[in-house]
Amino acid sequence: MTSSNLKEERRGGVLEVTLNRPKANAIDAATSREMGEIFTRFRDDPELRVAIITGAGEKFFCPGWDLKAASAGENPDADYGKGGFGGLQELRGLNKPVIAAVNGICCGGGLELAISADIILAADHASFALPEIRSGTVADAASIKLPKRIPYHIAMEMLLTGRWLDAEEAARWGLINRIVPRGQLMDQARAMADELAAGPPLVFAALKEIVREAEDMKFQDVLNRINGSQFETVERLYRSEDQKEGARAFAEKRDPVWKGR
Structure with a gap:
């Protein structure tokens, strides 16, 4: 365009x-x-x-x-x-x-x-x-x-x-x-x-949300939010096919194939 x-x-x-x-x-x-x-x-x-x-x-x-x-x-x-x-x-x-x-x-x-x-x-x-x-x-x-x-x-x-x-x-x-x-x-x-x-889009999303939210928060408060499942992008990552794929690729000594889901 x-x-x-x-x-x-x-x-x-x-x-x-x-x-x-x-x-x-x-x-x-x-x-x-x-x-x-x-x-x-x-x-x-x-x-x-x-x-x-x-x-x-x-x-x-x-x-x-x-x-x-x-x-x-x-x-x-x-x-x-x-x-x-x-x-x-x-x-x-x-x-x-x-x-x-x-x-x-x-x-x-x-x-x-x-x-x-x-x-x-x-x-x-x-x-x-x-x-x-x-x-x-x-x-x-x-x-x-x-x-x-x-x-x-x-x-x-x-x-x-x-x-x-x-x-x-x-x-x-x-x-x-x-x-x-x-x-x-x-x-x-x-x-x-x-x-x-070519990288893991769900990991990037989680990183950006954490960094953005953490800018004006104390370390422990941010960590508590992560551990308390209060970041949508982090929870989506942990429930994703991509996280399973990352673990499989590491075990199989190959490059992961990220799907963003």
């Missing part, structure tokens, strides 16, 4: 979503709503296992909110659709891996979009910032998430000053998983997506 703002390509169990809004791949409310619909379909389609989000071209991944739309009157409190801004940040029950392939400038809401993914691969020329401070606005989602992702003082410097990080520094602070030569970015993102798509 392709629209004027987004390209959507399906390869087996992998969905690729490309922001395609020249010149900078900025996101207005209509594009955000469309992204929410795409990622909702991804979440709900049992045949899809992994998603990749990237930007068209080599200069911009995404600078976030479309300031041209804002100057034309679009309200910052506009309806951004399912999943909130960019379709990922607030999408409930998204228990499948998402890879961000950052192909250039990644700032503001674009950085918030990237850190909503599970894995971030960045081209060697990528750069990262939260420049909202310079336009008198707040990077709200980043203010919540970023100090939990990287060292507090680095996160606060980014939020308070709008300072830019190149790919090397972003990797040093753990903001991204790895740096990739720009010509190899999508090849490596696809290779990782294919590896994940």
